[in-house]
Amino acid sequence: xxxxxxxxxxxxxxxxxxxxxxxxxxxxxxxxxxxxxxxxxxxxxxxxxxxxxxxxxxxxxxxxxxxxxxxxxxxxxxxxxxxxxxxxxxxxxxxxxxxxxxxxxxxxxxxxxxxxxxxxxxxxxxxxxxxxxxxxxxxxxxxxxxxxxxxxxxxxxxxxxxxxxxxxxxxxxxx
Amino acid sequence: xxxxxxxxxxxxxxxxxxxxxxxxxxxxxxxxxxxxxxxxxxxxxxxxxxxxxxxxxxxxxxxxxxxxxxxxxxxxxxxxxxxxxxxxxxxxxxxxxxxxxxxxxxxxxxxxxxxxxxxxxxxxxxxxxxxxxxxxxxxxxxxxxxxxxxxxxxxxxxxxxxxxxxxxxxxxxxxxxxxxxxxxxxxxxxxxxxxxxxxxxxxxxxxxxxxxxxxxxxxxxxxxxxxxxxxxxxxxxxxxxxxxxxxxxxxxxxxxxxxxxxxxxxxxxxxxxxxxxxxxxxxxxxxxxxxxxxxxxxxxxxxxxxxxxxxxxxxxxxxxxxxxxxxxxxxxxxxxxxxxxxxxxxxxxxxxxxxxxxxxxxxxxxxxxxxxxxxxxxxxxxxxxxxxxxxxxxxxxxxxxxxxxxxxxxxxxxxxxxxxxxxxxxxxxxxxx
Numbered sequence: 001x002x003x004x005x006x007x008x009x010x011x012x013x014x015x016x017x018x019x020x021x022x023x024x025x026x027x028x029x030x031x032x033x034x035x036x037x038x039x040x041x042x043x044x045x046x047x048x049x050x051x052x053x054x055x056x057x058x059x060x061x062x063x064x065x066x067x068x069x070x071x072x073x074x075x076x077x078x079x080x081x082x083x084x085x086x087x088x089x090x091x092x093x094x095x096x097x098x099x100x101x102x103x104x105x106x107x108x109x110x111x112x113x114x115x116x117x118x119x120x121x122x123x124x125x126x127x128x129x130x131x132x133x134x135x136x137x138x139x140x141x142x143x144x145x146x147x148x149x150x151x152x153x154x155x156x157x158x159x160x161x162x163x164x165x166x167x168x169x170x171x172x173x174x175x
Numbered sequence: 176x177x178x179x180x181x182x183x184x185x186x187x188x189x190x191x192x193x194x195x196x197x198x199x200x201x202x203x204x205x206x207x208x209x210x211x212x213x214x215x216x217x218x219x220x221x222x223x224x225x226x227x228x229x230x231x232x233x234x235x236x237x238x239x240x241x242x243x244x245x246x247x248x249x250x251x252x253x254x255x256x257x258x259x260x261x262x263x264x265x266x267x268x269x270x271x272x273x274x275x276x277x278x279x280x281x282x283x284x285x286x287x288x289x290x291x292x293x294x295x296x297x298x299x300x301x302x303x304x305x306x307x308x309x310x311x312x313x314x315x316x317x318x319x320x321x322x323x324x325x326x327x328x329x330x331x332x333x334x335x336x337x338x339x340x341x342x343x344x345x346x347x348x349x350x351x352x353x354x355x356x357x358x359x360x361x362x363x364x365x366x367x368x369x370x371x372x373x374x375x376x377x378x379x380x381x382x383x384x385x386x387x388x389x390x391x392x393x394x395x396x397x398x399x400x401x402x403x404x405x406x407x408x409x410x411x412x413x414x415x416x417x418x419x420x421x422x423x424x425x426x427x428x429x430x431x432x433x434x435x436x437x438x439x440x441x442x443x444x445x446x447x448x449x450x451x452x453x454x455x456x457x458x459x460x461x462x463x464x465x466x467x468x469x470x471x472x473x474x475x476x477x478x479x480x481x482x483x484x485x486x487x488x489x490x491x492x493x494x495x496x497x498x499x500x501x502x503x504x505x506x507x508x509x510x511x512x513x514x515x516x517x518x519x520x521x522x523x524x525x526x527x528x529x530x531x532x533x534x535x536x537x538x539x540x541x542x543x544x545x546x547x548x549x550x551x552x553x554x555x556x557x558x559x560x561x562x563x564x565x566x567x568x569x570x571x572x573x574x575x576x577x578x579x580x581x582x583x584x585x586x587x588x589x590x591x592x593x594x595x596x597x598x599x600x601x602x603x604x605x606x607x608x
Binding site: 003006007008009010011013014015016017018019020029030031034035036037038039040042046047048049050 | 293606607
């Protein structure tokens with residue numbers, strides 16, 4: 001088969017030219033002895049299918065949601081001087097986040113390292129809170145310290161149970 | 176690493192490791208990925224007979240054992256991502272979906288590639304962090320060789336069709352970017368970023384592949400007529416096509432990204448990523464009456480100038496140096512990822528499109544007569560939905576356009592120009608009537 005408009009050969013099964021849509025003409029091809037490698041016919045359902053994984057939702061969004069909330073609570077504290085916003089809610093929120101990550105990591109052991117990275121980010125955030133607490137003299141200091149300690153402890157425990165962490169440290173610091 | 180020696184006295188790889196570091200280029204692809212997208216490529220071999228799935232599955236199981244570092248999945252680490260070995264056997268899957276279905280990295284225990292088949296076409300679709308086209312072609316060729324071996328053929332082993340019973344070699348697993356980087360090399364200029372990006376009307380999940388099949392001798396002769404190499408000729412024609420098919424005159428430069436396989440230039444046997452992305456740029460400056468010959472003159476020799484060893488060493492050294500900086504090394508990967516994603520986005524916006532010439536696939540006797548042709552296809556990025564690639568087998572070159580919309584104006588212009596320039600072309604597509 002050939003397309004007269006495009007001056008090209010077409011697979012013998014084609015009725016239309018895939019380039020211009022013109023009707024294929026039954027003529028011998030210029031390039032001979034080429035076998036067609038057929039493709040399947042695609043169903044319309046394939047065009048609407050969602051390929052992303054849904055079960056990952058908490059992992060991606062928990063940390064992203066908690067940190068801005070904590071930041072807003074700090075702003076509320078600075079405006080209203082209501083210590084409960086910071087002394088109570090922030091430690092509870094971050095503590096709950098740590099607990100969720102911890103239990104998720106128990107459920108999905110393959111993701112332990114991934115979760116520990118998020119916990120480290122949580123700990124880093126708490127460190128900022130800690131400094132802020134020390135400067136402003138609020139009672140968050142103890143909660144922040146205990147959370148940061150728990151996060152670091154988690155990472156250390158993880159480092160003990162697998163060589164991957166020590167290998168990564170080795171690759172990073174070349175010791 | 177073990178000190179065992181494999182074939183030709185080469186050191187065998189340590190296959191006891193459950194994980195391994197990813198290479199320099201792979202870091203960028205790993206960081207740039209999202210939940211439903213990762214940089215993928217597709218290579219296919221067309222056989223002279225229909226594939227027997229049971230035999231092919233057995234061949235896949237045998238081949239997977241020879242490539243332990245290929246049968247791996249990406250994991251995020253504390254400082255960098257890394258590959259974890261997958262011991263489960265990869266499954267052969269019918270190729271009934273649109274090409275480039277996302278390779279899911281998160282929550283997936285399968286290796287970061289898939290082997291597909293449909294009638295007489297064998298396909299590999301792989302995540303670019305695993306390897307580049309050159310590396311995965313060795314996997315695909317070895318798989319094809321093993322398949323025909325199981326069907327009773329005698330297939331001599333080469334450096335492209337490996338012996339599945341031999342031990343993996345250490346040189347196949349090396350990050351040759353690091354090995355060839357020179358700390359004293361001068362940095363090269365980065366490409367211009369204000370580039371013509373074309374129209375971007377992507378249709379969800381839709382992928383159209385249009386193959387132009389031609390004789391390699393015909394295209395060589397035509398390229399020679401214009402005093403160009405085949406890669407230069409196609410690059411010029413791609414630029415010319417963009418100019419002629421644009422809705423409005425193009426003011427910004429058109430830049431085509433062209434990967435250079437570094438293996439031959441650096442005597443590398445690595446099967447991991449070892450390409451350098453260079454670019455060819457042409458500035459139409461709003462003119463629409465530009466002739467093909469004008470672009471030829473403008474870009475002639477530019478690719479060659481960027482393929483010198485000195486240029487390549489300085490370019491890969493800059494990339495390696497950036498990742499080796501002590502401050503960057505100690506930053507947790509969660510933060511690096513944001514930076515990598517942004518870097519990748521910026522790097523992709525420096526090109527109008529991609530063109531990859533995988534070159535000549537050479538197969539040993541026994542296998543060669545069963546391979547009709549090879550198809551190389553480039554998947555899209557979130558910012559670019561049109562790419563092209565070509566590969567040659569047994570004197571047949573297949574040029575493939577991948578696009579994520581139904582507009583075929585550029586493909587039509589490109590292949591009509593080729594046909595009128597003296598290259599007979601046969602068209603096949605995955606969307607046809």
